[in-house]
Amino acid sequence: xxxxxxxxLIESLKREGVKYIFGYPGGVVLNIFDSLYDEKxxxxxxxxxxxxAIHAADGxxxxxxxxxxxxxxxxxxxxxTVTGIATASMDSIPIVVFSGQVPTMLIGNDAFxxxxxxxxxxxxxxxxxxxxxxxxxxxxxxxxxxxxxSGRPGPVLIDxxxxxxxxxxxxxxxxxxxxxxxxxYEGNKWMIAQAAHLIAKAKKPLIVAGGGVISSGAAKxxxxxxxxxxxxxxxxxxxxxxxxxxxxxxLGMLGMHGTYYANKAVQDSDLxxxxxxxxxxxxxxxxxxxxPHAKIIHLDIDPTSIKKNxxxxxxxxxxxxxxxxxxxxxxxxxxxxxxxxxxxxWLRQIDAWKAERPMTYTYSDEIIKPQFVVEKIYELTxxxxxxxxxxxxNQMWAAQFFKYDKPRRWLSSGGLGTMGYGFPAAxxxxxxxxxxxxxxxxxxxxxxxxxxxxxxxxxxxxPVKVAILNNRYLGMVRQWQELFFNERYSHTKLDDTVPxxxxxxxxYGAVGLRATKPAEVEPVLxxxxxxxxxxxxxxxxxxxxxxxxxxxxxxxxxxxxxxEIEKKTEKKLRAVK
Amino acid sequence: MRHxxxxxxxxxxxxxxxxxxxxxxxxxxxxxLSVGETIDPQVSIMTIVTTGDDLxxxxxxxxxxxxxxxxxxxxxxxxxxxxxxxxxLKVVPKPDDRTExxxxxxxxxxxxxxxxxxxYTIEITGDEKKIEAFVELMKPMGIKEFVRTGKVAIARxxxxxxxx
Numbered sequence: 001x002x003x004x005x006x007x008x009l010i011e012s013l014k015r016e017g018v019k020y021i022f023g024y025p026g027g028v029v030l031n032i033f034d035s036l037y038d039e040k041x042x043x044x045x046x047x048x049x050x051x052x053a054i055h056a057a058d059g060x061x062x063x064x065x066x067x068x069x070x071x072x073x074x075x076x077x078x079x080x081t082v083t084g085i086a087t088a089s090m091d092s093i094p095i096v097v098f099s100g101q102v103p104t105m106l107i108g109n110d111a112f113x114x115x116x117x118x119x120x121x122x123x124x125x126x127x128x129x130x131x132x133x134x135x136x137x138x139x140x141x142x143x144x145x146x147x148x149x150s151g152r153p154g155p156v157l158i159d160x161x162x163x164x165x166x167x168x169x170x171x172x173x174x175x176x177x178x179x180x181x182x183x184x185y186e187g188n189k190w191m192i193a194q195a196a197h198l199i200a201k202a203k204k205p206l207i208v209a210g211g212g213v214i215s216s217g218a219a220k221x222x223x224x225x226x227x228x229x230x231x232x233x234x235x236x237x238x239x240x241x242x243x244x245x246x247x248x249x250x251l252g253m254l255g256m257h258g259t260y261y262a263n264k265a266v267q268d269s270d271l272x273x274x275x276x277x278x279x280x281x282x283x284x285x286x287x288x289x290x291x292p293h294a295k296i297i298h299l300d301i302d303p304t305s306i307k308k309n310x311x312x313x314x315x316x317x318x319x320x321x322x323x324x325x326x327x328x329x330x331x332x333x334x335x336x337x338x339x340x341x342x343x344x345x346w347l348r349q350i351d352a353w354k355a356e357r358p359m360t361y362t363y364s365d366e367i368i369k370p371q372f373v374v375e376k377i378y379e380l381t382x383x384x385x386x387x388x389x390x391x392x393x394n395q396m397w398a399a400q401f402f403k404y405d406k407p408r409r410w411l412s413s414g415g416l417g418t419m420g421y422g423f424p425a426a427x428x429x430x431x432x433x434x435x436x437x438x439x440x441x442x443x444x445x446x447x448x449x450x451x452x453x454x455x456x457x458x459x460x461x462x463p464v465k466v467a468i469l470n471n472r473y474l475g476m477v478r479q480w481q482e483l484f485f486n487e488r489y490s491h492t493k494l495d496d497t498v499p500x501x502x503x504x505x506x507x508y509g510a511v512g513l514r515a516t517k518p519a520e521v522e523p524v525l526x527x528x529x530x531x532x533x534x535x536x537x538x539x540x541x542x543x544x545x546x547x548x549x550x551x552x553x554x555x556x557x558x559x560x561x562x563x564e565i566e567k568k569t570e571k572k573l574r575a576v577k
Numbered sequence: 578m579r580h581x582x583x584x585x586x587x588x589x590x591x592x593x594x595x596x597x598x599x600x601x602x603x604x605x606x607x608x609x610l611s612v613g614e615t616i617d618p619q620v621s622i623m624t625i626v627t628t629g630d631d632l633x634x635x636x637x638x639x640x641x642x643x644x645x646x647x648x649x650x651x652x653x654x655x656x657x658x659x660x661x662x663x664x665x666l667k668v669v670p671k672p673d674d675r676t677e678x679x680x681x682x683x684x685x686x687x688x689x690x691x692x693x694x695x696x697y698t699i700e701i702t703g704d705e706k707k708i709e710a711f712v713e714l715m716k717p718m719g720i721k722e723f724v725r726t727g728k729v730a731i732a733r734x735x736x737x738x739x740x741x
Contacts, residue, residue: 122595123602127645130591147645180587180648304639307632 005134005165006031009098012141013042015173018069020045020060020431022053026073027113028100031165045431045460048452050077052424054084055450057095059425061088062411063386064432065217067149068095074102075113078159079120083418085155086124090415091238092215094153096144103163104132118159126154134167139174146176151183152302153215183301187318187326195273195297195314196330200339202271202295204346205231208254208283211238211414212276212300212320214407219243221324222275229331230343232350234262236277237399238414245403246383251350252359252403255283256551257396260560261353263551266291267558268349273297276320279309280415289556299323359400361545362563368518370394370469370541374401376521377439377467380529385437386411388426390446391419392476394469396547398441420449423466427453430462437465437529444470444498454508457534465528466536471543472498479546483561505536514538579608579628581660581730584641585649588614588621592646596623599644605629605637609662609727620648624729657736660728663702666715667722669695674718685711696721 003011009032013021021044025033036044047053050072057068068088072081078099088095102111118130127147129140137160144156199205213222219242226233226249233243234251243250254262266272272294277283284290287309297314298306306315316323361371374397377385383403388411389395395412404410411429413421426440440447447468457464469475474492481489502512511533515524521539528535549560586592593612600607608626615622627637634652641650653660670678675697682689682699685707691698701711705728712720 118591119594122591122598178645181645302643304636304643308636 001170002168003171004031004035005137005160005167005169006035008134008137008169008171009141009160009165010035010039010042011171012138012173013069016067016141016145018042018067021069021071022047022056022060022428023071024050024053024073024077026077026100028074028102028162029071029160029165031162032071032098032100032160044071045456047424047456049450050080051084051420052427052450052453052456054081054095054097055087055418055421055424056428056431056453056456057097058084058088058093058421059388059411059428060432061093061095061428062425063408063429065408066432067145068093068428070095070097072097072099073113074100074117075115077113078117079115082120082124083416085121085157087413087416087418087421088155089124089126091413092153092211093155094148095155096148097155097157099157099159100165101130101159101161104161105163107161117157121157124155125157128157128159130159131161131164134164134169137164137169138172139176142174142176143178147178147181151181184303184317185301185319185322187299187316187323189326191314191316192323192326193330195299195316196327196334198271198295198297198314199229199231199273200331200334203342204269205229205271205273205343206265206269206294207231207233207243208236208266208272208274208277209233209239209242210236210275210277211242213239213242216276216301216320217407218276218321218324219407221321221328223247224328225324225331228328230340230347231273232265232347234258234265236280236283236414237412239277240399240410241404241407242276244405246405253399255557256285257400257547257549258557259359259400260357260549260562261350263549263557263560264353265350266294267556269294271295271297273299275299275324276301278302278305281309284309285551285555285557285559357549357562360563364542365518367542368515368521368539370471370539370545371397371401372518373467373469373521373539373541374398374441376525377441378402380522380525381437381439385409385439386426386429386433388412388422388429388438388440390422390440390442390449391417392443392446392474393471393479393545393547394441394443394446394475396476397469400547419446423447423450423464424453424456426464426466427457427460427462430464438463439465439467442466442468443475444468444472444494444501445474447501448499451504454505454510454534454536458509462534463532464534467525468501468536468538469541470498470501470538471541471545473543475543476547478543482546483550484552501536501538505534510534510536512536512538514540516540578630578634578654579626580634581653581658581728582625582627582638582641583651583653583730584623584625584647585615586621586623587646587648588619589646592621593623595644595646596625596641599640600627603636603640605633609725611727611729624727626728651732653730653732656732658730658732660704660730661702662705662708662726662728663700664708664712664723664725665690665698665700666712666720666724667696667698668715668718669721670697670718678715678718681711681714687711
């Protein structure tokens, strides 16, 4: 029996185990939406903007480890997905985006709602397809899912001309073999042995764990390695949760807004084991001055990540989980007691750095400090929540003052730094985990970039919580202006133009709560967590607060700026346990 | 350092723009690029001449390999190989120089593929040095038009990768 292209698409999605599609309808995808009308197994989640749909698919993918799906129409529908696709691309998140396209006959004619989305997304997808014949559709879907989720994951776009979705063909589900795409999973044994040897010998070793630990599902193997070989671990922004943040060997995040002790440890280490990370400039600071005394072992599934930004002594191309499993076996054969002896001085040094400058902020009784809100969220949830963030100060405080003990509980746009990411991503994550507490930690600037998704959250009865750290500024940019541009706050002061978030929430049918004093923070959070509905929490916070420590752009990562603390306020310092 | 890189790709539409987009997007330089089908019509071969230090060239070959449609990447620098390029040039010599042009073309094993009372069109094939030398000789004769194919390269049979 012949099926229409739209029916073939849906059957293919079922075979790939798809439960949710995040999308928005339009002219050329009518055939697909018509087929979805009677569909029981796959639910289309209507967002209120195509960008929101792609971030939601991305959040779903990050929280679940499955492939996230977006479906949009041609032209503006497709171009609206670009930010979402680029976000997923920079952070290696597996999503498949279906865009409608004008009929094949009209392609290139500047038809109504035509955009060359395959051309536009070529540099920000892992791969993309234009389906020209309905007979190829199911094979292409299968290839797309395979490409998106294998090797170094990433977004794939499939452009579907209207006549392809209307055309008819027999359904086939062919085995696929892409001869030009064979990711390397098994690391070179000799390199692994060499790396294990270096780890065993090192006096001051340090592991830098990145997002690859999470996408590979290697948190257990990493913990085993760190504990067995007694090696401290610092994480990149993308790596948070790859190793338990509350573990005694954890140094928290490194880099521009990393902890003092993580950055000091990098600079002093004699062996850096970089796992599933790519030495982003926000991690390395000044590259020439990065880890000057360390030999570097770099494990990554993507060969282009290796030796791109920093010199590497032992490169290992492979899957983090597979390589660490082999490495753990090799290390188990070594004598553990010896290392503990050799490492003692190093671990003591790290403890001294931790004591010297712990993560702190100055608490106030009068005005809410944004860090206090994050700290309270951590305290009340006991860390058992999925945290999404927007981008800017809110993102950094959420990274610094919340400890992520498990993978896939931290959803943040690391590479592209997309404001407006967090709220739709939280929506996607809530679909993946309906019973989990999902919180978007937002700023008053970022939340306005996809605030329309309130409708999506409310209509789907999602208990997503949004904690807005409202400082009436585009805070991170303001911070740079204060520090490096003589306090000339060019276009960062939102002030009176910040809307009443409580009223906005209520207008959409969500719950709005507000705290203006530190004493109100905990009651507001408690109430919000109790309510099984979408809640916006407007925390009116100190606008002067800055993210510290901070490594100025272009400086070595141990040249950090710290909060200047006057003597009289010193007793109010709160150390985060 | 100049490198000649040979890239075997799936012969699909858009593959050329994936390759050129990679070079422009990452700020790599293309000196010349030539593309053609292989014996297998599903596979094309591109010969790209590019410049960069060792780290850049390593990144270029890795980034090319990472593209889904790329089957194989060979840096010809690592192999004994033959490089050739073809140039067509139209010269307008003074009447006294016409014989000299013919002589020079013969010395360089060029072919006259078209002639008119005022011009000769010469086809010349060879490696870079030969072509450069010939073009230098033709300049004083008056070059009116000039087109070149870009390099193609092939490894000599039985050679192994040089250790670099």
